[in-house]
Amino acid sequence: MERNNDKISSFQLGLILAVTMIGVGILTLPRTLTEVVGPDGWVVLLLAAFIALVIALVIAVLVKKFPQETVVEFSSSLIGKPLGMIISIGFFIYCILFSAMEVRIFGEITKEYLLLNTPIEVLMITLLLAAVYLIRSGIEPIARMAQIIFPVVVLIAVVIILPVLPELDLTNLLPVLKTPITKIIKAIPIIFFSFVGIELMLLFSAFVIEPQNIKKHVSFAVIMVSAVYMFILIVTVTRFGLVESTHIIWPSLELFKTIDLPGAFIENVEAFIIGIWILSLFMTLVTLYFGGSLIISRILKSKEQNYFVLPILPIIYFIALIPDNIAQVADYMDMISNYLSTFYVILLPILLLVISSFKKRKGGKKSA
Amino acid sequence: MHKWKIVCIMMVMILITGCWDKVEIDKRAFVAVICIDKFEAKDGDGKNVGETKKAIDEERNRYMITIAYPNTGVIAGKGEGEPKFVYTSVGKNFYDILDNLSTRLGRRMHFRHTKAIVIGEGLAEDEKLFREVLDTIERSPQIGRKVNLIITPGKAKKIIDTNTKDEAVLGLFIRELVEQNLGTARLADADFGYILRSLHESQTAITPRIFSSKDEFKIAGAAVLKDFKMVGYLGEEDTRNLMFMFDKVQSSVIHIEVDDLIMPIHITDSKTKKKVYEKDGSIYTSFHIKAEGDLGQHLFEVRDQPLDDEYIQKLERTASKYLEEQIDTTYKKIQKDFGADLIQAGEYLRKHEPDLWKEVKDDWSQIFPKTKVEAHVDMKIRRIGVTQ
Numbered sequence: 001m002e003r004n005n006d007k008i009s010s011f012q013l014g015l016i017l018a019v020t021m022i023g024v025g026i027l028t029l030p031r032t033l034t035e036v037v038g039p040d041g042w043v044v045l046l047l048a049a050f051i052a053l054v055i056a057l058v059i060a061v062l063v064k065k066f067p068q069e070t071v072v073e074f075s076s077s078l079i080g081k082p083l084g085m086i087i088s089i090g091f092f093i094y095c096i097l098f099s100a101m102e103v104r105i106f107g108e109i110t111k112e113y114l115l116l117n118t119p120i121e122v123l124m125i126t127l128l129l130a131a132v133y134l135i136r137s138g139i140e141p142i143a144r145m146a147q148i149i150f151p152v153v154v155l156i157a158v159v160i161i162l163p164v165l166p167e168l169d170l171t172n173l174l175p176v177l178k179t180p181i182t183k184i185i186k187a188i189p190i191i192f193f194s195f196v197g198i199e200l201m202l203l204f205s206a207f208v209i210e211p212q213n214i215k216k217h218v219s220f221a222v223i224m225v226s227a228v229y230m231f232i233l234i235v236t237v238t239r240f241g242l243v244e245s246t247h248i249i250w251p252s253l254e255l256f257k258t259i260d261l262p263g264a265f266i267e268n269v270e271a272f273i274i275g276i277w278i279l280s281l282f283m284t285l286v287t288l289y290f291g292g293s294l295i296i297s298r299i300l301k302s303k304e305q306n307y308f309v310l311p312i313l314p315i316i317y318f319i320a321l322i323p324d325n326i327a328q329v330a331d332y333m334d335m336i337s338n339y340l341s342t343f344y345v346i347l348l349p350i351l352l353l354v355i356s357s358f359k360k361r362k363g364g365k366k367s368a
Numbered sequence: 369m370h371k372w373k374i375v376c377i378m379m380v381m382i383l384i385t386g387c388w389d390k391v392e393i394d395k396r397a398f399v400a401v402i403c404i405d406k407f408e409a410k411d412g413d414g415k416n417v418g419e420t421k422k423a424i425d426e427e428r429n430r431y432m433i434t435i436a437y438p439n440t441g442v443i444a445g446k447g448e449g450e451p452k453f454v455y456t457s458v459g460k461n462f463y464d465i466l467d468n469l470s471t472r473l474g475r476r477m478h479f480r481h482t483k484a485i486v487i488g489e490g491l492a493e494d495e496k497l498f499r500e501v502l503d504t505i506e507r508s509p510q511i512g513r514k515v516n517l518i519i520t521p522g523k524a525k526k527i528i529d530t531n532t533k534d535e536a537v538l539g540l541f542i543r544e545l546v547e548q549n550l551g552t553a554r555l556a557d558a559d560f561g562y563i564l565r566s567l568h569e570s571q572t573a574i575t576p577r578i579f580s581s582k583d584e585f586k587i588a589g590a591a592v593l594k595d596f597k598m599v600g601y602l603g604e605e606d607t608r609n610l611m612f613m614f615d616k617v618q619s620s621v622i623h624i625e626v627d628d629l630i631m632p633i634h635i636t637d638s639k640t641k642k643k644v645y646e647k648d649g650s651i652y653t654s655f656h657i658k659a660e661g662d663l664g665q666h667l668f669e670v671r672d673q674p675l676d677d678e679y680i681q682k683l684e685r686t687a688s689k690y691l692e693e694q695i696d697t698t699y700k701k702i703q704k705d706f707g708a709d710l711i712q713a714g715e716y717l718r719k720h721e722p723d724l725w726k727e728v729k730d731d732w733s734q735i736f737p738k739t740k741v742e743a744h745v746d747m748k749i750r751r752i753g754v755t756q
Contacts (some may be wrong), residue, residue: 024589039719113509118388243568257512258561 016219016287017056017198019146021225022104022153023284024333025194027277029229029235036187036246039172040179041233044187049226051188052066052195055346056222059198064351065203066107071348072298076327078355087348088299091202094340095292096312098196099305100319102285103127106278108326109250112335113274124320128313135290136306139207142286152226153280160269161235165260168238175183192345193337194229197284198222198346201293231325253277275300289316370647375593377663379500394440396474397453400539403434403524404501405488407458423511428459433465435477435527448570452538452642453499454528462504479510483539485517485560486578488524492591492598496507497704506564513561516546519591519598520576530580545587546576553611553620563718569715571595572708574602574610594708604701612691613655613711614685621664622694632664633687633749644716644739646724651735655695656688661687680749688745699741714754 008016017245033041066074071091076084107120108129134142177299201218225226235250239258248254290305297305308353323329406428434456442451455472459465466477485505491497505511520527532541544611549555557575566573575591590602590610602610612616619637623630638659645652663683666674673679702710714732716727728735 115387115389122388171719175722178722241565242570244565247568254513258514 006138006140006207007209008139008143008195010208010210010217012147013201013204013208013214014221015146015150015219016143017201018190018225019150019153019280019283020197020200020287021208021284022222022228023197024281025158026103026229026232027105027109027252027278029194030192030233030245030251030280031301033187033191033233034237034242035278036177036181036190038242039174039237040184041119041237042173042193042214042230043177043179044184044224045230046232047184048188048191049222049229050194051192051265052226053219053222054197054282055217055349056198056201056351057215059201059349060205061092062349062356063201064207064211064214065356067211068114068206070206070294070298071352072295074356075348075352078359084298088295090340091344092292092295092299094336094344095288095295096316097332097336097340099288099292100316100322101329101336102281102288103316104320104323104329105333105365106285107320108329109212109253109274110278113253113270121321127278127282127285128317131286131289132309132313134286135293135309138306139204139290142283142290145286146283149279151282154224157228157273158231158274160256160259160273161231162240162253165233167258168235171240172238172241173234189342191342195222195225196337196341196345197287197292199341199349200287200291202292202344202349204287246350247315254367256313292357371613372377376575378398391476391478395475396478397435397437397473398440398478399435399437400452400482400537401436401484401486402479402482403436403486403488403527403528404462405432405434405490405524406491406494407431407432408490410506428460430459430460430467431471431491431501432525433462434528435469436528436538437477454527456525457614461500479508480512481539482511482515484542485511486524486527486542487519489519489521489598491524493592495597496597496733498598501544502564502567502596505560506508511560513559513564515560516576517558517560518542518546518576518587519580521578521601526530527549527578527580527585529630530542530585531583532585533584541648542578542585545585549587551616551619552742553608554588556589556607556710557611557614557616558601565595566712567596570709572706572710574607574710577601583615584710592706592708592710594683594706599706599708602698605694606698606701608713610702610710612638612640612695613642613699615642621689622661622687624683624688624690626683629667631666631683633660633661633683633747634664635659636750642711642716644721645712646721650711651724651728651739652742653699653711654737654744657695657743658748658750659745660750663749671756680752684747686751687747687749691745691747692701692743695743695745699743703739705736707733709733713739 029045030041033044037044071090072084078084094134103124107124108125111118111120124272134145184315198218201214205211205214231253236255237245239255240248240251245251253273256273259269289309289312293305293308296312297303297310302308323332369424381443400413430501434454436452436454438452439449455469457465457468459468487501488499491501505515505517510591516567528538529537532538546555549559555576555655557577558573563573563575571594573593575593577589577591578585579586579588588607591598592600592602608617608620611620615638617635617640620635620638621632625631625633638657640658641656643656645654645658663674663680699711709732710734714725714729717728
């Protein structure tokens with residue numbers, strides 16, 4: 001079945017990646033960074049953003065060589081079918097695990113701040129069903145959704161932070177660069193995983209009409225996301241100070257409890273913030289979940305991915321219910337990002353790029 | 369096939385619609401103020417705790433919490449009755465008491481709009497209980513960081529019994545009183561967010577204190593928290609001087625005496641630069657204050673004096689010297705009475721002089737009382753009113 005809506009522009013790809021990156025990471029970023037390097041968090045973030053940019057460019061160069069192919073196809077052609085298959089299945093598992101953790105954290109936060117009596121299972125199921133509805137429609141609606149949500153998220157987050165600005169104390173960022181350099185380097189991996197999501201480019205580039213523009217738009221996405229992170233980090237640390245930033249589980253959310261808008265009963269802006277955050281988390285879930293179903297359909301050589309969407313739902317749901325408490329969720333998240341993300345975000349693209357350039361040189365010789 | 373679709377739609381309608389958390393607005397109790405006291409046996413006055421049960425309950429009663437919420441109907445101008453509802457209960461901890469209270473309330477308690485938390489002196493002096501209370505409030509996702517945490521000499525419950533004349537919602541009234549008063553710099557400008565930050569950073573903080581009589585409040589001065597408990601009070605003048613050190617003075621009045629004449633100077637603008645440095649083996653804290661003010665009062669029928677530049681400069685010098693002395697006194701008083709780094713000099717060192725801080729941070733609590741203070745005030749009198 002040929003569908004004409006399976007095409008997106010590279011700009012839309014950039015937006016999809018941007019909304020994927022802004023997800024759970026944004027909530028904990030100020031805390032994890034401050035815990036490790038104290039006031040020098042912004043330096044680490046800057047370095048991590050730079051590395052993310054490099055990785056994004058590596059992936060962009062790689063996918064440009066294989067237009068209209070996802071990682072499932074080109075990894076098989078590069079490193080052989082069995083290995084390619086293992087990598088694809090691993091990628092599928094990675095997408096599913098990550099979606100599950102996103103769903104779980106969504107449930108935890110919504111229950112904590114907004115809906116105290118609603119069972120977490122119901123919250124998670126409703127989010128998943130809404131996601132399924134979007135995912136079944138294919139990549140193009142997802143891209144359009146990203147186009148709507150990204151500006152909304154960025155704009156409203158900035159506007160709502162404005163009332164905090166007079167209370168910021170920039171001296172909280174002092175002393176500058178007093179952290180040992182080894183500590184800074186060690187902190188980069190931790191924060192780098194707030195940029196997880198770029199690796200989905202390996203999958204979604206297959207739908208892009210003009211692959212020559214991917215580089216430009218993807219770097220734009222990474223820069224935008226880094227700017228949002230930087231903004232949140234600086235505002236949070238300067239508002240709370242170092243000790244407090246490491247003390248609060250979700251400092252970026254707690255920030256909004258310090259806002260007191262003039263007029264007695266208009267406060268509690270954190271409800272709005274969580275609303276917006278749910279939008280961006282929803283997009284992260286959608287893209288990861290879509291990635292999972294796409295891999296399965298490509299492995300099974302099916303033309304359509306939407307048959308696979310619903311059967312995956314219970315898997316995600318049950319994985320999401322595995323952790324007992326919020327501490328375990330964090331542990332699982334760390335585990336996934338330490339092992340799987342390192343492989344899929346950093347190692348795999350570089351590996352494939354090296355092999356592909358090697359193969360091409362061989363091919364070039366042949367034709368000469 | 370058709371049947372299945374209908375079944376599915378019905379399931380969706382039944383299972384995933386509706387709202388678990390629905391509470392009608394008239395069934396919510398918007399708790400505006402929470403008063404927390406340490407339980408003492410004589411508090412059980414038989415109304416809230418059964419006399420017979422008292423002996424059994426004494427073990428588990430640790431707190432006494434009083435909440436007040438406005439009667440929203442009356443405030444909206446519809447309906448009749450008391451403008452506020454007050455409930456008191458005792459129990460093991462905050463949530464125990466809330467459970468206890470909800471058995472008596474027809475509404476669901478809602479803390480998102482809480483404006484003030486008043487803590488009785490007895491509780492604030494008990495480190496363990498006070499830490500429990502601080503943690504409960506900080507941990508709660510509902511209570512914001514803009515809440516005013518206020519300490520009262522005596523029982524916090526008394527605050528609620530005060531019938532104010534001009535504002536029915538007690539929490540709002542306290543908030544307004546605090547905001548109004550900030551213009552006089554006579555109370556600690558400290559909301560809950562600041563207190564938490566300061567306690568985490570240096571184990572010390574100041575918080576406003578509140579007095580009450582039958583139908584009046586007074587919020588003035590500060591209670592000093594050190595090592596998570598209250599260690600004493602600062603008077604209004606000391607609090608004002610501390611606010612000068614914090615660069616938190618919006619406006620204030622100081623009274624200076626020149627040639628047997630006591631004149632009020634309205635300070636309209638003030639900027640403080642704090643600096644902590646080491647000189648000749650001892651640590652100095654210096655405050656450079658630039659302030660502007662107006663002359664509020666002179667003497668009737670004394671011509672030429674206020675409009676004379678030299679005279680004004682004399683006033684300026686006197687005012688500067690007065691403020692310098694004030695700051696010096698307060699600094700030394702803080703060192704002597706509390707030994708607590710309320711000035712946040714340690715934090716300044718950590719930020720600006722990390723090398724020095726590394727040396728002193730381990731025994732900062734011993735070093736701080738020995739630090740020296742320097743104050744330089746540059747007072748400018750800009751206006752003298754409309755007569756000369």
